[in-house]
Amino acid sequence: MIRLRSVVKSYERRVLSSLDLHVERGTLYGLVGPGAAGKSVVLKVIAGLVRPESGTVEVGETDVGRLDELGLAEHRKHVGMVFQNNALFDFMTVGENVAFPLRRLESLPEPEIQRRVTDRLARVGLPGFEARSPSGLSGGQKKRVAVARATVISAPVVLYDEPAAGLDPVSSQRLFDLLREEQRKAGNTVVMVSSDVDRLLTVTDRVGVMHEGRVVFEGSTDLARESDHPVVRQFLRGELEGPL
Amino acid sequence: MSGLLPSLGRAVLDIVGVVGAIGVLFGRILSRLVRLDLDGRQTLASLYRMGVKSLPIVIVTALFTGGIMVVQAAPTVERYGVQSLLGWGAGFGTLREVGPLLTALMISGRVGANNTAELGTMVVTEQFDGLRALAIDPLSFLIVPRFIGIVTTLFLSTVFADVLALFGAAFAGWPLLGVEPGVFFDGVTGGLLGVPDVVHGLVKSVAFGIGMALASSHFGIATSGGAPGVGRAVNATVVTTASFIFVLDYLVSFAIR
Numbered sequence: 430m431i432r433l434r435s436v437v438k439s440y441e442r443r444v445l446s447s448l449d450l451h452v453e454r455g456t457l458y459g460l461v462g463p464g465a466a467g468k469s470v471v472l473k474v475i476a477g478l479v480r481p482e483s484g485t486v487e488v489g490e491t492d493v494g495r496l497d498e499l500g501l502a503e504h505r506k507h508v509g510m511v512f513q514n515n516a517l518f519d520f521m522t523v524g525e526n527v528a529f530p531l532r533r534l535e536s537l538p539e540p541e542i543q544r545r546v547t548d549r550l551a552r553v554g555l556p557g558f559e560a561r562s563p564s565g566l567s568g569g570q571k572k573r574v575a576v577a578r579a580t581v582i583s584a585p586v587v588l589y590d591e592p593a594a595g596l597d598p599v600s601s602q603r604l605f606d607l608l609r610e611e612q613r614k615a616g617n618t619v620v621m622v623s624s625d626v627d628r629l630l631t632v633t634d635r636v637g638v639m640h641e642g643r644v645v646f647e648g649s650t651d652l653a654r655e656s657d658h659p660v661v662r663q664f665l666r667g668e669l670e671g672p673l
Numbered sequence: 674m675s676g677l678l679p680s681l682g683r684a685v686l687d688i689v690g691v692v693g694a695i696g697v698l699f700g701r702i703l704s705r706l707v708r709l710d711l712d713g714r715q716t717l718a719s720l721y722r723m724g725v726k727s728l729p730i731v732i733v734t735a736l737f738t739g740g741i742m743v744v745q746a747a748p749t750v751e752r753y754g755v756q757s758l759l760g761w762g763a764g765f766g767t768l769r770e771v772g773p774l775l776t777a778l779m780i781s782g783r784v785g786a787n788n789t790a791e792l793g794t795m796v797v798t799e800q801f802d803g804l805r806a807l808a809i810d811p812l813s814f815l816i817v818p819r820f821i822g823i824v825t826t827l828f829l830s831t832v833f834a835d836v837l838a839l840f841g842a843a844f845a846g847w848p849l850l851g852v853e854p855g856v857f858f859d860g861v862t863g864g865l866l867g868v869p870d871v872v873h874g875l876v877k878s879v880a881f882g883i884g885m886a887l888a889s890s891h892f893g894i895a896t897s898g899g900a901p902g903v904g905r906a907v908n909a910t911v912v913t914t915a916s917f918i919f920v921l922d923y924l925v926s927f928a929i930r
Contacts, residue, residue, distance in 0.1 A: 476806055502808040516803030519794075520718075530807050 430454045431475055431586065431618060436484030444470050445481065446642035452635075454489075457612045457619045459629045459650070462639030463664060463673055468622040469513060471639070472588045475620065476508050477501040488586060506534050509579035509587040513594060515571045517563040517578075523550070524559030527577045534582060549577040553607065568595040572604060580611055587612070589621040593628065601625055605632045626665060630654070638664060640673075691913070694895070695887045701812055702820050702887075710810070711817040719822030723784045727826060728833075734779050735772070735834035739841025742766055747849050756852045760860020763842035765870065772835040773874045774922060777881035780827050781914045785889040788819055789910040792893025793903040801894075816894070820886040827882035831875060869929075877925045884917035 431452040438445040444467045452458045460468050473479040474486055477493050486493040491504055517526050527546045531537055537545075550558050553573040563571060572592055579587055592608060593601035605625075609632040612619045623629040630636065636653045638646040638661045646653060646661045656662060663671030705711060742763050750759055792815065795801055804811045839861060846852040892906040892913070 473802070478802055478805055502810075505806055505808040508806070510803075510806045512799040512803060512806075514798045516799040516806075518800055518803065519798075520791075533807060533809060 430487070430489060431620065432485075432487045433471070433474065434485045436471075436474060436481045436486060438467075438470055438474065438479065438481045444642055445474070447484070448639075448643050450637060450644050451647070452618060452620055454618050455616050456634040457609065457621065457632060459633035459636040460620055460622045460639060460644075461624075461626050461629065461636060461664065464624075466639040467642045468639055469590050472510065472590050472620060472622060475586070476510050476588055477504045506582075507584055507586065509582065509584035511572070511575045511579045511587075511589045511592055513591045515563075515575040517571055517574055519563050521563075522559065523555070523561045523563060523566070523574050526563065526574060527559075527581055530578060530582045545581060549581045550574075552611075553577045554603075569597075569600040569604070572596065573607075576604075576608065576611070580615070583615055584617065586618045586620075587615075589619065589623075591623055592621065593623055593625045598628075602628050602631070605629065608632065630665075640664075691891070695891045698816075698891050698894075699883075699887055702817055705810075705813050705817050706820075710813045711821070712814045715814060715818035716821055719818045720825060723780075723788075723819075723822040724826040724829060727780060727783055727830060730779050730783055731776060731830045731834050732837060734775055735837035736841035738771055738775050738834070739763065739767060739838035739843070740845035742771065742838075743842045743845040743849060750850055756850055757856060757860055759846050759850065759852050760843070760857040761863065761865045762860075763846075763857075764839060764861040764866045767838045767842065768835055768866065768870045768874045770874070770922075770926075772838055773831045773877040773881065774918065776831045776834045777827060777878065777885065777918050778915065780823075780830060781885055781911070781918065784823055784826060785885045785914050786907050786911055788823065788886075788889040789893040789896075789907050790903055792816075792819075792890060793896030793906045796894060796896045797899050797902060816890050819890060820883075823886035823889070824879060824882035827885065828875065828878050831878035835871070835874065873925075873929050876929060877922060880921045880925055881918050884921055885914045888913045888917055 431450070433448055433450040436445050436448045437443070448467070448471065450471065460471060462468055470479060474481055475488060475493070477496065481494065484494070488504065488508070493501070493504055496504055518529065521529065524546050527549055528542050531542045531545060546559060550556055553576055555570060555573055555577070558574070563574065566574065576592065589608065593604050596604060605628050608619070608621065621629060621633070630650050630653070633650050635648065636650050637644045638653065640660045646656055646658050648656070653661060653665060659672050662668065663673050743759065746759065746762055750756060795815070801811045804814055843854040843857040846857050847854060889910045892910045896902045896906040898905070
């Protein structure tokens with residue numbers, strides 16, 4: 430379970446304004462909204478990468494806001510994350526990238542690490558890519574490597590920031606289907622931010638719509654589609670007239 | 674005039690801000706060094722990438738540096754007939770000043786700028802956040818190994834450059850002034866030069882290495898604004914490192930006379 434209450438965060442301007450968010454355990458939650466609404470910051474707050482100025486952040490039994498640096502490092506071990514720019518380490522091969530969390534966070538023998546890396550890459554449709562360099566991959570392949578790295582350890586919470594950014598529609602749908610399958614198989618809690626709303630809504634259980642640093646709608650995917658909230662309606666239907 | 678003072682004030686505040694941030698970074702690096710909290714594989718990789726791969730540029734620079742010193746000294750040496758002092762003159766200048774200084778400037782262009790570009794690219798592509806998301810301290814994993822790599826590279830390169838520059842000088846002095854290498858090296862080892870002269874230059878190389886590692890890492894970590902931001906960070910590193918090198922050169926020369 431993830432629960433954010435009255436979370437406030439500012440950089441040069443207010444990014445999160447008393448934001449409340451509740452994600453039930455084991456659900457695939459889609460977080461959508463117009464650009465600069467604060468979606469990526471919400472993911473970083475949940476991951477413990479960004480400290481809010483006020484409010485509470487609970488992930489499972491952990492009150493993330495009260496953790497010191499060591500506590501945050503421990504918390505991050507239980508959260509997988511795919512970044513908007515993939516964040517693949519370009520000084521490592523694809524195999525080393527995927528093996529990295531296993532080598533750093535788990536005490537496994539090397540053959541077991543290799544087996545898991547091979548399995549994971551096959552699972553995301555990149556068998557035999559272990560020795561390749563991330564710089565030689567297409568955008569879609571990089572995304573899949575990032576997914577493999579984020580899910581190679583069975584983290585109870587996985588966060589995806591724009592997993593389909595830059596992908597063509599077919600690759601995008603394939604990726605969302607893959608992420609859905611992964612979530613169903615692992616039974617973990619997933620929060621996914623994406624601008625590709627149409628495809629995102631085909632895989633989510635629940636959806637939250639953000640506007641100006643708050644969640645202005647929260648409910649099932651079906652309810653979101655039928656919502657009369659002006660921001661939700663305009664955003665999900667892509668209408669030109671409205672508050673956005 | 675009315676716009677000059679505020680501009681000057683802003684420039685001073687900027688410099689103080691950068692020096693302060695570099696000081697804080699130095700403290701954080703030292704705290705990890707004391708605890709030996711660093712990644713061994715990254716340290717070895719840094720030493721190879723920065724040290725071994727810099728050898729060709731160090732060799733070329735050092736050999737020609739020694740030769741240039743003899744070419745410049747040749748008219749005076751001939752006029753006063755002090756061929757026997759050629760080894761001392763070239764050694765004094767090389768070991769105390771020219772060896773460490775030119776090596777640092779060359780390594781700064783190759784290693785310092787590259788360090789900033791790599792770290793800056795990692796920052797703008799969220800690789801730093803990626804490490805933190807995996808509960809890994811980017812300072813221990815990336816910065817401390819690079820700090821060790823740069824300081825060690827500059828120290829060892831300076832030792833190497835000193836030796837090569839003396840050979841370069843010796844073999845330039847032979848055809849130019851008729852000073853045989855044996856006579857040249859007698860001048861180097863004849864008693865006018867000593868261990869303090871070697872130490873003087875090597876202390877400088879360590880100071881230059883620390884300054885270069887801190888400046889290049891600071892501007893890399895502080896990169897923002899995508900690819901143009903990486904370019905600005907590299908530019909800032911080149912300018913700041915060169916300034917550091919000359920200021921530190923003066924301070925060390927003054928402190929260890």
